[in-house]
Amino acid sequence: MSTALPDQLKWEYSAFPVQISQKQRLSPGFMRITVTGDKLRFFGQWGLDQRIKLIIPSPAGNIPDFGILDEPTPPPTTWLPRAKSFPADQRPILRTYTPSAVRPELCEVDIDIYLHNPSGPVSRWAKNCSVDDELIITGPDVRAGETCYGITYHPTSAIDRLCLIGDCASAPAIANIVNQSKVPTTVFLHVDSLEDDVLIADSSTKLTFEDIDAYKAKVFQWASANAADPSVHFWIAGETSMVRFIRKELINSYRVDSSRITFLGYWKYGRRTVD
Template sequence: MPTRATERRSAPADTEPPEASEPPASPYAFFHPRVVRVRRLSPSLVRVVLHCPELSGLVSGGGDQRFKLFLPRPGQTVPVLPETTDDQWYARWRAMDPRVRGVMRTYTVSGARPDEAELDVDFALHGDLGPASRWAQAARPGDRVSVLAPVATDNGGVDFRPPAGTDWMLLTGDETALPALASILAGLPAGTRVKALIEVAHPEDRLPLPTTADAEVTWLVRDPAAPDRTAGVLAALAATPFPAGTPYAWLAGEAACVRAQRRHLTGERGMPRGAITFSGYWRLGRTEDQLLDEAAAAAAGS
């Protein structure tokens, strides 16, 4: 699965399912579900539940499994996508009129229930109210979307991969990373030692995170008046005592904040670069469309 600004291939939506003993031709496929339920989880989070019979084939390769969500533009009832769903879908989507083509965003699987053919998507509502936030707040049962989601566990859309021999884990993220953090913690073996720092906008965003891991979770409520968004997280990280043993760190959230944390860990804390997985889920002041344009321009100039 692509990172926040890269491409991944998909399988044709109309191909026959492979034999049980054969891997799928591609680890991804397009689905075209409808909204069945919407629930406000907290001031900053809205959960939208999607359903279509084909989602019974959706799988997850890990706690931070990514997928692509396509939303209709204002005035449309369904997202406009290329007619082809082969491995050229991304190039064809990029070639479409950006005022018409479906809005594409990257999300984490918040929950998947193949027996019910349902997929949960949790939307973080930023103050800028971009197209995804606006859509999520107005979503109603029956609304239609499209998703490019995994149909094989080995799909490249999972970053959380602690190496063998890891003694303890550091997890950090903001509200955009809460779905991944919740899934990661829920899936850890009992007794796994974890330090987690989670920054949110409101005290009510501190949601339950069930786990059998030996997890110490520190919630940080962001000061909206703070001139430096990274300062609070960095101060809390610097004050966090690290256990002895081999660490593994997973960092996600706003890109600049994630980079600052990585620099602190490799510098002041001496953590090996290879022991850190980091993902900029979003960038302050930039949309995913702008990041995709920048990535395309960089690729064209290389």
Template sequence: MSIAETLVQNLRHLAQRTGLARASSYRLFDIELKQRIPLSPSLARFVFTGPEVARMCTMAPDQRVKLLFPSADGLPPQLPHEGDWLKTRRALEAEHRPPMRTYTIRALRREALEVDVDFVLHGETGPASTWATHARPGDRLQMVAPDGEFPGTPGGYEWRPPEGIRHVLLIGDETALPAIAGILEELAIWPDRPNAQAFIEVPHETDRLELRCAPEAQVNWLPRDSGGWRHGQGMIRAAKELATLPEARQQPGKPQKIKEVDIDTQILWDLARPADNGFYAWVAGESAAVMAIRRHWVGELGMDRRALSFMGYWRLGRALD
């Protein structure tokens, strides 16, 4: 058990003994921006703080949270902690309803009351990116994150490789970069490290980051500007041409019938349920690209879908609230 998991377990035991356990695995946290750290032309790390961050928890490198941003009237989110915050938000008029977007916890330091979230910067193209473009220390948001006092597993993460996994394949775009970076950091401290390959599509050549990973890990950057690609084309090329796939399934076998997902109205979320520890793939990013990879691997190559996780983090041209 990791140090983070041990701390979370201790918090849960304390909650059960003191009667503080909540019915919900996630809760609302008031946070404010403490520091803004540029990472690359397209990426920045935002360090948030708040007294209740000590109560927050994270269970995996791809732990998802919701951030609530200032509403159209310019006011920071102020949803009440009591009662059903989601119902309260839905009842607000559009002008006063805080926009909500999904992000990944990059790092959590409970003792220091700090939680890091990495943002993709793409100008004033939506409420989240607009806020990130102009945000300064002291600006306030709200975050919906796992409650460390919840006695069960909070969920909200999909990195769940089988014990003793031997080959890990990670494919994603810039929105999946925080999770991939965290996964590589975790793999680097495993006593029996698997063979790990990562393919990361980013907007620019200058968006390459120095990631902490095992020396033998293969980290491949796929910049769209130098490749002349549209969104997702680097990811698809990695899946079809560059990644090392299980040898027994390299040649097209028995194509499997897969259920198509209408990615314009539904979220593509197809999770692995590994039957063995030979191979495990984690794919996340723009939904059309993830769908194309899913269709190729499962529908055309006949790969074992139980070893594959496909997550449409976002859809080009649409906002998923």
């Protein structure tokens, strides 16, 4: 892990100007957006639940200059207040996602976007955008070293088993963690439709549910049988109130120490959670 940034960088992440090279409808609920740009040769392939930022056009249809493409990329304390200072109809739209695939040798990144209903700004954009449309993404820059910036789940030798709990919004991160996991991993996934269970490889330890009550019941049934094992780690991500509820139950009802739980609120009914 890098302890200091190289002189040519001011932030662990860089801004990457990109354009859409491909759109693919993976399922009724998932759209894969593949972006390309010369600078993506420096995009880090750290995987796991790596967070990146999508910066898409404002309601007016453009991305105004707010300093994020300055070289080297300035830290968010510099560009984020400028981005928020624009009138609502001219303000760039910023949202957080996890890349599904990174191919620096081809200067490509795949972003799998779940199309919420009702649609939010990114869902609407994903449905309507076209090949060659331009946007900006921020993400890890290999020139900074593997800083772990933007990653929440950090595998350690103390973890012998892993339980991943989430929904469609967190499915790209779950898929990455499953693919990189070196320990037995159990997945509980809640979907609006089984047709949208397309990102995570099928296995005997992946359980997918449309019914939210059945989903919660199976999660807590598994916790009842396994939570006493201190080598089990829980990762929970998705709709914020559900994440909080499951985490609280694991701590209060199943005596799971909070240090054994990684959690992220990705979205909330009725409004966004992350700018």
